[in-house]
Amino acid sequence: AYPLVFMGVTSSCKERLEKLFPDEFVHIQDDDYIDYVYLRDKLARLNGKKLQSKRNHINRFEATYPDYRYLPITTDDLERVAHFADEWLAHAEATGEPDPSLHVERKVIQRFLDNYEALEMRGGMIEIGGEIVAFTLGSPITEDTFDVHIEKARTDIDGAYTIINREFARSIPEQYTYVNREEDLGLPGLRKAKESYRPEVRLVKHTCVWRRPEWAGELES
Incomplete structure (x- = not known):
């Protein structure tokens, strides 16, 4: 038998779960799975002193590769x-x-592309x-939030990650x-x-595990 587990539970949902089922779950926070959420406009503009280094990367990239092109991915591009x-x-x-996670990532990317x-x-x-x-690659997850699932760039081309992000x-x-x-994993x-x-x-996200006597001690140790 396996315990009932909820994963990716936000703090507000954790509080609601605890209110509905007090002391019925063990709540585990894992900082490796915190989501990083940004203002879309800030990523698009990169304004301000704190993002000066990003603008510098882009300036060098654009000077080195003036013929670069940004293109939306269509179904005709999926094989490439x-x-x-x-x-x-x-x-x-x-x-x-x-x-071993690279093997899993390969499958995830292919699944995204196969079902684009x-x-x-x-x-x-x-x-x-x-x-x-x-x-x-990305997709909407709420009415006001867009999720970036995959981002890959050649590491030998300075600024490639910065330019695709912007x-x-x-x-x-x-x-x-x-x-x-x-998350940053x-x-x-x-x-x-x-x-x-x-x-x-x-x-912040939590893993919430249903508390039972045979599991509780191990989870809390």
């Missing part, structure tokens, strides 16, 4: 995007520590000389006030990158 994603993941596997229209996905890509050097934010309809760029480099964009909200 999948090929780029496979190359990116293969490079990550070859140059980094063994990481059905899932109402929206994507964008950066091309240099007709070749994809970065892409991103251009995609500019392409998101203005009805969306916020952009959720999801406890990865120091990813955490630093997400913090560098000055999130508006760090959305």
